Amino acid sequence: MQAAPIETRLIDGKAYARRLTDTVRDGVTALGETHGVVPGLAVVMVGNNPASEVYVRNKIAHTEGVGMRSVAHKLPGSTTEAELLAVIDRLNRDPEVHGILVQLPLPRGIASDRITRAIHPHKDVDGLTPENVGRTTLGQDGLVPCTPLGCLLLLRSELGTLKGLHAVVVGKSNLVGRPMAQLLLQEECTVTVCHVATPDVGSLACQADVLVVATGHKGLVRRDWIKPGATVIDVGITRVTTQEGKSRLMGDVVHEEAMGRAGRLTPVPGGVGPMTIACLLRNTLTAAERSVRGLQPGT
Amino acid sequence: MQAAPIETRLIDGKAYARRLTDTVRDGVTALGETHGVVPGLAVVMVGNNPASEVYVRNKIAHTEGVGMRSVAHKLPGSTTEAELLAVIDRLNRDPEVHGILVQLPLPRGIASDRITRAIHPHKDVDGLTPENVGRTTLGQDGLVPCTPLGCLLLLRSELGTLKGLHAVVVGKSNLVGRPMAQLLLQEECTVTVCHVATPDVGSLACQADVLVVATGHKGLVRRDWIKPGATVIDVGITRVTTQEGKSRLMGDVVHEEAMGRAGRLTPVPGGVGPMTIACLLRNTLTAAERSVRGLQPGT
Numbered sequence: 001m002q003a004a005p006i007e008t009r010l011i012d013g014k015a016y017a018r019r020l021t022d023t024v025r026d027g028v029t030a031l032g033e034t035h036g037v038v039p040g041l042a043v044v045m046v047g048n049n050p051a052s053e054v055y056v057r058n059k060i061a062h063t064e065g066v067g068m069r070s071v072a073h074k075l076p077g078s079t080t081e082a083e084l085l086a087v088i089d090r091l092n093r094d095p096e097v098h099g100i101l102v103q104l105p106l107p108r109g110i111a112s113d114r115i116t117r118a119i120h121p122h123k124d125v126d127g128l129t130p131e132n133v134g135r136t137t138l139g140q141d142g143l144v145p146c147t148p149l150g151c152l153l154l155l156r157s158e159l160g161t162l163k164g165l166h167a168v169v170v171g172k173s174n175l176v177g178r179p180m181a182q183l184l185l186q187e188e189c190t191v192t193v194c195h196v197a198t199p200d201v202g203s204l205a206c207q208a209d210v211l212v213v214a215t216g217h218k219g220l221v222r223r224d225w226i227k228p229g230a231t232v233i234d235v236g237i238t239r240v241t242t243q244e245g246k247s248r249l250m251g252d253v254v255h256e257e258a259m260g261r262a263g264r265l266t267p268v269p270g271g272v273g274p275m276t277i278a279c280l281l282r283n284t285l286t287a288a289e290r291s292v293r294g295l296q297p298g299t
Numbered sequence: 300m301q302a303a304p305i306e307t308r309l310i311d312g313k314a315y316a317r318r319l320t321d322t323v324r325d326g327v328t329a330l331g332e333t334h335g336v337v338p339g340l341a342v343v344m345v346g347n348n349p350a351s352e353v354y355v356r357n358k359i360a361h362t363e364g365v366g367m368r369s370v371a372h373k374l375p376g377s378t379t380e381a382e383l384l385a386v387i388d389r390l391n392r393d394p395e396v397h398g399i400l401v402q403l404p405l406p407r408g409i410a411s412d413r414i415t416r417a418i419h420p421h422k423d424v425d426g427l428t429p430e431n432v433g434r435t436t437l438g439q440d441g442l443v444p445c446t447p448l449g450c451l452l453l454l455r456s457e458l459g460t461l462k463g464l465h466a467v468v469v470g471k472s473n474l475v476g477r478p479m480a481q482l483l484l485q486e487e488c489t490v491t492v493c494h495v496a497t498p499d500v501g502s503l504a505c506q507a508d509v510l511v512v513a514t515g516h517k518g519l520v521r522r523d524w525i526k527p528g529a530t531v532i533d534v535g536i537t538r539v540t541t542q543e544g545k546s547r548l549m550g551d552v553v554h555e556e557a558m559g560r561a562g563r564l565t566p567v568p569g570g571v572g573p574m575t576i577a578c579l580l581r582n583t584l585t586a587a588e589r590s591v592r593g594l595q596p597g598t
Contacts, residue, residue, distance in 0.1 A: 113439065130433030130441070137432050137481075138473055140412065164496045166503075172484055174437055181480075181492075182436075185471055188496040190503065193480075197463045197487040204465075204489065 006229055008259045011154055011266045017274035020153065024281045025066040031288060032067070039288035040069040041099040041125065041280075042091045046084060046110065047077035052103045059101070062277050068284060069096065081110045085118050092120040098288035099125035101280070122291065125283040128174065136179055139186045143283050148180035150275025151212055151233050152187070158264055159210075159231060162187040168208035170194045170201055170221075170252075176214040176235055184210070201225070218250040223257035232262040235272050305528055307558045310453055310565045316573035319452065323580045324365040330587060331366070338587035339368040340398040340424065340579075341390045345383060345409065346376035351402045358400070361576050367583060368395065380409045384417050391419040397587035398424035400579070421590065424582040427473065435478055438485045442582050447479035449574025450511055450532050451486070457563055458509075458530060461486040467507035469493045469500055469520075469551070475513040475534055483509070500524070517549040522556035530563040534571050 031037050041063045045056050056072060063070040073087060084106075091097045100123045106112045116124075121131035127145040135142025155162060167189040171177035177193060184191045189210065194201045196215075205211055205225040213221050214235035226232060236252030251268030258265050266272050330336050340362045344355050355371055362369040372386060383405075390396050399422045405411045415423075420430035426444040434441025454461060466488040470476035476492060483490045488509065493500045495514075504510055504524040512520050513534035525531060535551030550567030557564050565571050 113437070130431075130437060130439065131429050132433065133436050134429030134431065134433030137436055137477060138412070138429060140429065142429070164498055166497075178436060178481075178484070182477075185477070185492060188494070190491065190493050190497040192489065192491040192503075193484060194489050195487070198465075198489040199463055 005260055006263060008262050009264045011158060011233075011264055011271060013150075013154065013266055013271040013274045016154055016157060017150075017278040020275070020278040021062075021066060021281060024278070024285050027285045027289070028067040031285070031292065035292045037288060037292050038067070038069045038096075039099070039284050040071065040094075040097045041101065041284045042071050042073060042094075042097045043101050043103060044073045044075070044084070044087060044091070045103040046075045046079050047107050048074075049105065052105075056103055059277065059280060062281060063284065066281055068281070071097070077107055079107075079110075081114065084110060084115055088115065088118045092118075092123060097123065098291055099123055099284035101126055123287055125280060125287055127179065127283070133174075133179070137182050143287065144183065145175055145179045146279035146283060147176050147214075147235060147272065147276045148183055149279045149283075150272055151180060151235065152183045153279070154233065154266065154272070154275060155210060155231065156187075162189050162210065164188065164190070165209040166190045166192070166207060167210040167212065168192045168194060168205050169212045169214070170205060171214035171216075171235075173214065180212055180214070184212075213252040215252050217252055219252070219254045221253040221258070223254070223261050226258055226261045228261060229263040231264040232258055232266070233272060234266050234268050237268055237273060304559055305562060307561050308457075308563045310457060310532075310563055310570060312449075312453065312565055312570040312573045315453055315456060316449075316577040319574070319577040320361075320365060320580060323577070323584050326584045326588070327366040330584070330591065334591045336587060336591050337366070337368045337395075338398070338583050339370065339393075339396045340400065340583045341370050341372060341393075341396045342400050342402060343372045343374070343383070343386060343390075344402040345374045345378050346406050347373075348404065351404075355402055358576065358579060361580060362583065365580055367580070370396070376406055378406075378409075380413065383409060383414060387414065387417045391417075391422060394590075396422065397590055398422055398579075398583035400425055422586055424579060424586055426478065426582070432473075432478070436481050442586065443482065444474055444478045445578035445582060446475050446513075446534060446571065446575045447482055448578045448582075449571055450479060450534065451482045452578070453532065453565065453571070453574060454509060454530065455486075461488050461509065463487065463489070464508040465489045465491070465506060466509040466511065467491045467493060467504050468511045468513070469504060470513035470515075470534075472513065479511055479513070483511075512551040514551050516551055518551070518553045520552040520557070522553070522560050525557055525560045527560060528562040531557055531561040531565070532571060533565050533567050536567055536572060 060070045091100050116128045121129045127143040132142040167184040169181045172195040181193050202225045210231045212233040218238040234251035234253040249269045359369045390399050415427045420428045426442040431441040466483040468480045471494040480490050480492050501524045509530045511532040517537040533550035533552040537549050548568045
């Protein structure tokens, strides 16, 4: 018997991100009115990686768009680790800076984990310091990495409670896969993490009620990896050049094969991407609110 | 066709723990000779929970058995959170104390997560501060909770590399399940975490090459939950009284059903239990070694 065709709902990440951004803008206004404080985000970039320049410009435009103060610190490619640490230290002590973001990748010779650890946990809007990673794992207040936070907000909005669902996360990066798994565990999902050493990812993926894919391998997820009706979150973004010479973004999921099979699907672009930047704004506001209220997490 | 019967190998946790304890004793001797330092463990206990008293006595006997200094701080049940925090603060600053362990549970009215967070991460031999939890997640040097560390050492000794194996962890406590999942992910296992909200734990458990069960529900794991030949680590310990009025320890796994089905199995008692205490000694030595060498993790 042929199963009834599934009408796949595309999750409109742009619309969700717009609403979240509006909420953040209201929060920024309120913070200005009640405390006279403007949330400040410092974006630190070393060298001139063209992709990073685009990301940084984009982040700054968005922060300013919600009424925050945004300062880019562009350091030359020859910057040493000690010099970069000195910049971080200064930003840690600057009361007008509530969030610090170091754009990765950093040049060779600079250990990015040492740099990340130097950021004060209260200003760590990327949620990558051990303190914040631990808080995420323990389910304590902290700052959560933007991309998995964005995925979680989409999932909650779409599905309501996630309790008891089997979530399969493909990819175990510190930036997405691992924190995503922790957040889903907090929601009382059963959670499976697959990755490059998993012998047969498909056999696990196809058991998932919620499938989050964050590998950066375009077209990895085919139709038979998707359980009929599952919610599929496609985090991967790869830029490809088409035969006509046009530039195009592709996700980790073969979009046309997921259509009619998944119950819900985030498109690429327009799915997770816009939520990531909106969550950066949200984290920066959270950090500013906590700082002015003396309300540091866990205290 | 009937599958050939499997000869289940019982993992002798006592023997492994003895060897680990011997290594720690050698390390303590070496640290005394090279730096004139005796590792010191402070065990803090509030109230007089009889089970806790047994655990604390046991821990102290073991630490002293390897030549460490051990100090029990028995505080009355009426101790306030502020008073307990003051004790922790003093121990944090005491150079002769390298490890601090607060015996749980604490009396009502004391927030155990606030107490845990007050312990200096370098002295947090239980590995429960956000900083150490984050380091475990990120795969950075830190202090790892004793029970999952003990399980991991058993698994590595028995199986060699764990890469590519599917590990299913049943239970998501901060003390065992979650850190266990993180450690298995570091070993490049595919990892599934099941828990009380998982609708059908058995259907996932029976896919596991490595099954770690830490629920405290005696007899939860029956024969059909175990993939033939799997390695089963039974963390649960429940004390029961038999019909003859004798006291007996039981694990989360129905032992007689696992025999002939699992490839390897930790017995209860004599499996994970002895490794937990040996790992506490190891963590205390690690903390002492790092402190005298000024070799704090990540610096």
